[in-house]
Each structure stands twice: as structure tokens, then as C-alpha cells.
Amino acid sequence: MNAENKSLRALIVEDSPDDAVLLLDALQGGGFSVIHERVDCPRHLEEQLREKPWDVILCDHNLPGFDAPHALGIVRRHDEELPFIIVSGSISDDLAAGTMKNGAADFIPKSNLSRLIPAIERELRESANRQALRQAHEKLDHMLYYDPFTGLPNRDGFISRLRIHMDNSQQGRAVLSLELCRFKQIMKALGADVGRQLLRATAGRLARHGVVARSGEDCFALLVNGIDDAEQAEQFAQTLIESFWAPFQIEEQELFICCRLGISLYPQHGQEPEELLSHAETAMICDQGEGRGSYTLYGKSLDTHRQERLELEKALYRAVRNQEFELYYQPQLDLNKRTIVGVEALLRWNRPDHGMVSPARFIPMLEETGLIIPVGEWVLRTACQTHREWQQRGIPPVWMAVNLSAIQFRQPGLVELVKCTLAETGMAATSLELEITESVAIFNEQETIHTLRELGAIGVKLAIDDFGTGYSSLNSLKRFPFGKLKIDQSFVRDISRDANGESMVKAILDMAESLGLAVIAEGVETLEQADFLQKCGCHEIQGYYFSRPIPAGDMAALLEAHHREATSCKPDRCEMDTGTRHAP
Numbered sequence: 001m002n003a004e005n006k007s008l009r010a011l012i013v014e015d016s017p018d019d020a021v022l023l024l025d026a027l028q029g030g031g032f033s034v035i036h037e038r039v040d041c042p043r044h045l046e047e048q049l050r051e052k053p054w055d056v057i058l059c060d061h062n063l064p065g066f067d068a069p070h071a072l073g074i075v076r077r078h079d080e081e082l083p084f085i086i087v088s089g090s091i092s093d094d095l096a097a098g099t100m101k102n103g104a105a106d107f108i109p110k111s112n113l114s115r116l117i118p119a120i121e122r123e124l125r126e127s128a129n130r131q132a133l134r135q136a137h138e139k140l141d142h143m144l145y146y147d148p149f150t151g152l153p154n155r156d157g158f159i160s161r162l163r164i165h166m167d168n169s170q171q172g173r174a175v176l177s178l179e180l181c182r183f184k185q186i187m188k189a190l191g192a193d194v195g196r197q198l199l200r201a202t203a204g205r206l207a208r209h210g211v212v213a214r215s216g217e218d219c220f221a222l223l224v225n226g227i228d229d230a231e232q233a234e235q236f237a238q239t240l241i242e243s244f245w246a247p248f249q250i251e252e253q254e255l256f257i258c259c260r261l262g263i264s265l266y267p268q269h270g271q272e273p274e275e276l277l278s279h280a281e282t283a284m285i286c287d288q289g290e291g292r293g294s295y296t297l298y299g300k301s302l303d304t305h306r307q308e309r310l311e312l313e314k315a316l317y318r319a320v321r322n323q324e325f326e327l328y329y330q331p332q333l334d335l336n337k338r339t340i341v342g343v344e345a346l347l348r349w350n351r352p353d354h355g356m357v358s359p360a361r362f363i364p365m366l367e368e369t370g371l372i373i374p375v376g377e378w379v380l381r382t383a384c385q386t387h388r389e390w391q392q393r394g395i396p397p398v399w400m401a402v403n404l405s406a407i408q409f410r411q412p413g414l415v416e417l418v419k420c421t422l423a424e425t426g427m428a429a430t431s432l433e434l435e436i437t438e439s440v441a442i443f444n445e446q447e448t449i450h451t452l453r454e455l456g457a458i459g460v461k462l463a464i465d466d467f468g469t470g471y472s473s474l475n476s477l478k479r480f481p482f483g484k485l486k487i488d489q490s491f492v493r494d495i496s497r498d499a500n501g502e503s504m505v506k507a508i509l510d511m512a513e514s515l516g517l518a519v520i521a522e523g524v525e526t527l528e529q530a531d532f533l534q535k536c537g538c539h540e541i542q543g544y545y546f547s548r549p550i551p552a553g554d555m556a557a558l559l560e561a562h563h564r565e566a567t568s569c570k571p572d573r574c575e576m577d578t579g580t581r582h583a584p
Contacts, residue, residue: 008032008120011048013059013071014087015040019110023058023087030117041066042074049078055127056120061088061095068099076103081130083123087116143412147214149196150203155277155370158213158221162273165211165223166266172228174236175221177262177280178206183218186255194250198257201248209240219284221277230297233263237295260284261295269298274317278369282310313365315351320371325349327382328549331558332401332520332542335534340562342433344401344542345383346549347375367407376408377417384425384432386552395559399461401433406440410447415454422458429459433484437466441480452481463520467508478515485512487538489523495532502532509536 008027014020020038027034037052039045040063048054057075061068068086075084086099089110096107106119145157153161165173180202187195202220206212210224222240227233240261247254262284270276283298319325325347332342349357366372380402387400408414422429434455441448441464452462463484464477487508494501505521512519521533524543533541547558 006032008034008124009053009055010034010036011045011052011054011057012036012038013040013045013057013063013068014038015060015063019060022110022113023116026113026116027120030120032117032120040064042070045071045074046078049075054082056123057082057084058087058116059084061086061091061099068104069102072099072102072104081127083120083127085116085119085123087113140413140416148412150199150214152203152220153211153213155213155215155221156373158211158215158223159273159277161211161213162223162276165225166273169225170267171225173223173225173266174227174233175223175264175266175276175280176237176240177215177277177284178220178222178240178259179216179284180218180220181258181260183257186257190253194253194255197250198248198255201250202257205243206240209236215277215281219281221280227265230265233265233297234295237261237263241295262286262298263295264298272317274369275314278310278313278317309365312357312361313369315354316349316362316365316369316371319349319351320375324351325375325378326551327379327386328551329386329555330542330549331547331555331562332398332540333546334540335530336539340398340559341540342399342401343555343559344403344435344549345379345386347379348549363405367405370407372405372407373411376405377421380418381421381425384421384427387431388425388427390556390559393556393560395556396563397428397431398559399431399433400427401435401463403435403465404440406437409436409440409451414451415458418455418460419458430461433461433463435463435465435486438464441482445479449480456481477511482517484518484520485515487519487521489521489543492521492523492529492533492543493525495529496526505533505538506536509538513537 010023010027012020012023014023017038020036024034024036037048039048057071059068059071068088068091072084075082083105084103085105086096086107087110088096088107091107096104100107105123108115108119145153145160147154162175180198183195183198186198199214203212203214206220206222210222212223213221215221224236227236241259244257244259247256249255262280262282264270264276264279264283266276269279279298283296286296326349328346328348329343330346331340332344333339334341347359347363349359349362351357363372366375383400383402391397404414411417418432418434421427422432456462461484462482463486464480464482465486466488467485485508487505491501491504491508495505509519518540519538520540520542521529521538522542524530524533524541524545526545529543530541530545533539550558
């Protein structure tokens with residue numbers, strides 16, 4: 001750091017004015033423009049710390065009735081990171097070392113003030129680095145826990161605040177889930193900007209009643225303290241509904257909008273924040289009221305399906321907390337080379353006392369509850385770490401394919417998350433393939449293209465998953481920077497059933513070739529399907545024909561065995577050993 005013309009706010013704890021002058025001379029001689037105060041007692045030190053910001057504390061060791069450890073304790077109560085440097089001529093090395101162990105940054109003998117400038121420059125650099133890191137963390141926290149359009153806490157932020165309220169007080173409270181009726185129609189008719197203004201206006205109206213958060217596209221969560229029973233909750237709900245009878249003034253327009261509410265009560269309906277919010281949302285979903293607003297109080301009158309769904313949802317929260325998820329891996333085979341070229345990481349849930357739960361049941365619920373965000377991060381990190389461990393075992397490199405849900409893909413900070421995960425696990429970016437579905441890609445095309453380009457710039461491979469199930473056209477698809485297209489298994493199944501299925505697959509392959517995209521077919525279950533795909537020019541397949549999804553250890557063994565087999569025979573004589581296939 002070049003100290004020239006740098007200002008420095010130095011608080012000098014020194015009983016000798018002459019010694020303080022020597023310190024100032026040293027600082028000014030080092031190129032600092034110094035703003036300073038000198039104090040010599042605890043009271044004055046406290047006052048200066050309260051009244052002004054300081055860059056550094058320079059403290060003598062021995063003062064009348066006062067010493068450096070005492071001063072350090074006072075400083076740390078005000079600021080845990082403010083650089084504290086002892087400058088003394090009468091302190092032993094052991095005592096100086098003890099004070100530094102307790103948080104002092106350095107010890108400078110008064111007889112050797114030439115060390116002072118380098119020490120201060122070092123501490124200022126480290127202080128600036130800490131501040132930058134803290135600001136980065138605060139920015140990331142804001143991105144993770146706040147809604148960018150309304151500035152309100154998002155679902156995770158609301159749960160965090162609810163937990164704080166519950167920890168601080170056991171009083172009764174209500175959690176409400178509120179959905180704006182006809183919001184999507186208003187957005188479609190009047191535009192996204194009007195929609196965002198309406199959301200902000202709604203947030204302001206709700207904030208008068210309690211702690212409010214945006215929990216979904218057209219949904220809010222509200223925490224209201226001091227509600228002890230169903231009667232009070234219903235009275236409040238009616239008051240809240242009536243508050244929506246007044247129109248919203250948006251861009252010189254009067255907009256009338258009503259809401260429906262779901263209510264849960266603490267402690268009657270749950271002890272955990274996630275549980276209370278989930279119950280309120282379940283009640284809201286069950287509400288069938290019509291007209292100018294309605295509400296439903298959570299209770300056992302909800303139908304059996306909702307109860308079962310709720311139990312599964314609660315189990316999901318426990319699964320996240322108890323780390324009940326695991327990853328299985330399904331190999332991807334190059335039919336021409338007869339080698340495994342990649343694996344796809346697939347989430348599995350082995351629910352205690354219930355066994356494996358179908359992904360079709362729990363993954364949509366992860367998305368609805370927002371749990372897909374922490375679970376998705378875990379999937380990405382675990383897949384990358386597993387890939388790195390395989391390489392350390394000497395297993396030849398294959399790419400690792402990981403699915404991103406729509407919610408994950410739209411999360412701010414996705415690119416940084418991928419960068420950090422790769423850095424932390426040591427996995428090469430070129431070995432990671434991220435898959436998004438066709439329906440995700442075509443929603444908000446410009447934003448999607450921007451995010452994909454940022455991911456591609458890292459070196460990550462990009463694939464469009466379940467192709468053929470959405471509504472993308474050739475013209476729209478060619479705008480996206482994908483490198484690979486995955487043919488949906490529904491088309492692969494039709495290969496052996498009718499000519500239309502075969503024609504559809506051929507058309508997709510022709511389109512992919514025109515765009516320069518690699519192609520992989522998923523859901524391949526029979527030799528007939530594999531042969532047809534290979535003859536049509538689709539050389540990569542994935543499915544039960546070769547292997548079902550298997551745990552990481554089994555996948556590592558399969559990769560090792562496959563590599564040994566591939567290197568022990570001539571290419572023209574090697575055939576895929578379907579006899580060692582992992583049966584479903």
C-alpha cells in the first residue's frame with residue numbers, strides 16, 4: 001500500500017503528550033495525513049469510540065490505573081475488528097504476546113518506530129479486505145433472503161424472522177399465507193411493471209399488520225403476534241380482507257384486487273416455522289371461497305389428500321434437516337466407442353420407515369416449498385465432490401450431468417454458486433454439464449440466454465433436457481448457447497411402438513445436426529431402441545438398457561470395470577456386455 005496522501009484516523013491511548021507527538025511525527029513521516037485524538041483513561045476512550053469512527057488504535061501499555069489489555073477489552077466491546085496496536089517501551093515480550101493472543105494486532109517498541117508504518121499499512125489492508133468480504137456476504141445474504149422486486153424478505157427470510165420471534169417469545173401468534181386473486185391476469189393485461197408496482201403497494205398495505213414477506217409469485221406471508229385462538233384469527237382475517245376493498249392507485253389507475261387467506265396458529269398447529277408456514281399455505285390452497293376475499297383456518301377438516309401431502313411435506317423438511325437425501329448416478333454410453341462418457345446425478349430420498357420415495361412425488365414439492373434451493377446446492381456440491389473423488393481414485397474422466405430446476409435457474413447468484421462449488425471441490429468446469437428443461441429455457445428468453453452465456457464462459461457444458469415436451473421452435477432454440485440436446489424418454493418409448501415415434505426422433509436428430517448440437521437419448525430400455533438410435537446417428541444413450549441409477553460406490557466400481565474391459569480388448573472386438581447390466 002502506498003501511504004502517500006492517505007488519511008488516517010488514529011486514536012492514541014497515551015498518557016505522555018511528548019510520546020504522542022513522536023507517534024504523530026512517525027505517521028506523518030510515513031506519508032499519512034493524520035486525524036487524531038489522544039486519551040489517557042477508560043472514560044475518554046469510551047467517549048471517542050462512541051463519537052467517531054477510527055482506522056486504528058495506538059495504545060501504550062502502562063498508563064496510570066490503566067493498561068493495554070484493559071483498553072483492548074473496551075475497544076473490542078465497540079468493534080471486534082478495529083486494528084489495535086500496542087506501542088510501548090515498557091512491556092515484556094511475554095506480556096505483549098499474551099495481549100496479541102487476545103486480539104491485539106501487533107506490538108511496536110517505542111525505540112523502533114520504523115516498524116509502525118508497515119504494521120499500520122498491513123492492518124489497513126487486512127481491514128479493507130475484511131470489510132469487502134463482509135459486504136460481499138451481506139450482498140449474498142440479501143440476494144438469498146430478500147425478494148428483488150419488493151425488497152421484502154423472501155420465503156427463507158420470513159422463516160428466519162419467524163424463528164427469531166418464536167425463540168424470543170412463546171406468546172400466541174398467527175401465520176397467514178395470502179394469495180392475490182387475478183394477479184396473473186392483471187400482469188398479462190397491464191404489463192410486468194404494473195404488476196411489480198402492485199406487489200410493492202400490497203406489501204405496504206400488509207406491513208401495517210405485522211411481519212410481511214413475499215413467499216411466491218403472487219403470494220405473501222404474514223406474521224401477526226398476539227393472536228391466541230381461532231376466534232381472534234378469524235376476526236383479524238376479516239379485517240385484513242376488508243383492507244383490500246379499497247382500490248390500489250397504480251399509474252393513475254384504480255386497481256381492485258381481492259385475496260384469499262390460509263391461517264395457522266402457534267402453538268396449536270405447529271412448533272417449527274417451516275411447519276407453520278406450510279400449514280397456512282395448505283389452508284390457503286384448500287380455501288374455495290368466492291367473492292371479495294375469503295379465508296380458511298388450518299385444521300383436521302382438510303381432506304385426506306391434503307393431510308397426506310402435508311405429512312410428506314413435513315417429512316421433506318426433516319429430510320433436509322437430517323440429510324436423508326442421497327445421489328444415485330446413471331451412466332451415459334457412447335454406442336460407437338462402447339465407453340461410458342458421462343454420468344447423470346439423480347436425487348433420491350430414502351425416507352425412514354417408508355423406503356424410497358418416488359422423485360415424481362417429492363421433487364415437485366421441493367420446488368413448491370422452496371427447499372429445492374438448499375437441496376439443489378447440496379446436489380451440485382455432492383456431485384462435483386464425488387466426481388473429484390473418482391478422479392483421485394484414478395478413474396478416467398467422464399462428465400457429470402446435473403439438473404437445474406426452474407427455481408434454481410432463476411435464483412440470483414447461480415453463476416457465482418457454480419464458480420464457488422467448482423473452486424471448493426476442485427472439479428474442472430469442463431467436466432460439469434448443467435441441464436435445464438425446454439420449458440425453463442423458453443421462459444424469459446433474454447434472461448435465460450444471459451445466464452447460459454455466463455455459465456458457458458466458465459467452461460461449463462450446457463444441455464437442454466426433456467427436449468420435445470415444450471414449445472420451442474428451431475428459430476428460438478438456435479438462439480440459446482446449448483451444446484447438447486437430450487431427447488425426452490417419451491419419444492424413445494415410441495420408437496418400438498409406431499412409425500410416428502421413429503419419425504419424431506429422426507426429425508429431432510436432423511434439427512440438432514443443423515444446429516451443431518450433440519444429442520443424447522434418455523430412457524433407452526431395449527436393444528431395439530439402442531440400435532435404431534445408433535443407425536439414425538444418435539450415438540449417446542442413457543437408460544435401463546445399460547444401467548439403472550446406482551449409488552456412488554457402485555458407479556465407481558462400474559466405471560473402473562468398464563475401463564478395464566475397454567483397455568483389455570481390441571476396439572473392433574469389444575462389445576457391450578449386457579450380461580453385467582445393472583437390472584432395475
